[in-house]
Amino acid sequence: MKIEYTKQGDYYIPNIVAPENMKNFNLGKYGRMRLKFLKEQKKVEYTILLMNNELQKHLIEIDETATNRFNLLMKQFAEKENITEELKANNQLEWVSSMNNIKNCVEEIIFKELIYV
Numbered sequence: 001m002k003i004e005y006t007k008q009g010d011y012y013i014p015n016i017v018a019p020e021n022m023k024n025f026n027l028g029k030y031g032r033m034r035l036k037f038l039k040e041q042k043k044v045e046y047t048i049l050l051m052n053n054e055l056q057k058h059l060i061e062i063d064e065t066a067t068n069r070f071n072l073l074m075k076q077f078a079e080k081e082n083i084t085e086e087l088k089a090n091n092q093l094e095w096v097s098s099m100n101n102i103k104n105c106v107e108e109i110i111f112k113e114l115i116y117v
Contacts, residue, residue, distance in 0.1 A: 025056055030070075031063030033115050041116075066114045073106040 005012040027035065035055075038046035049055040081098060088095040 025060065027059055028063045028067060030066035030110065030115060031059040033111075034062045035059055037116055062114055066110050069114070070106055070110055073109060074102060077102040077106060 004015045006015055007013075038049070046055070049058050078099070081102065083095060083098050083102070087098075
């Protein structure tokens with residue numbers, strides 16, 4: 001790989017530009033959490049992914065997988081706990097409490113399986 005330089009005064013500055021696929025990509029909650037974890041806890045893995053130009057692909061894949069898994073588990077847990085629209089109409093506080101408990105459990109599963117590994 002050949003790097004070109006531009007002379008700025010007495011110094012040579014490398015002409016480095018981020019690849020086009022690294023610009024303007026949007027990550028959801030889980031993709032951003034994975035990125036933060038890699039930067040802070042898995043610096044070597046982060047650097048390898050970045051240098052191989054695979055970081056964006058990895059983060060998008062984690063984000064999509066985690067989001068799909070979240071939706072699936074929320075539905076399954078709600079069915080298992082018998083939380084229905086009828087409960088929502090009759091007792092909103094109990095429904096919100098139950099859904100928040102399920103959400104916390106599902107997110108804990110996602111964090112352990114996908115984000116913080």
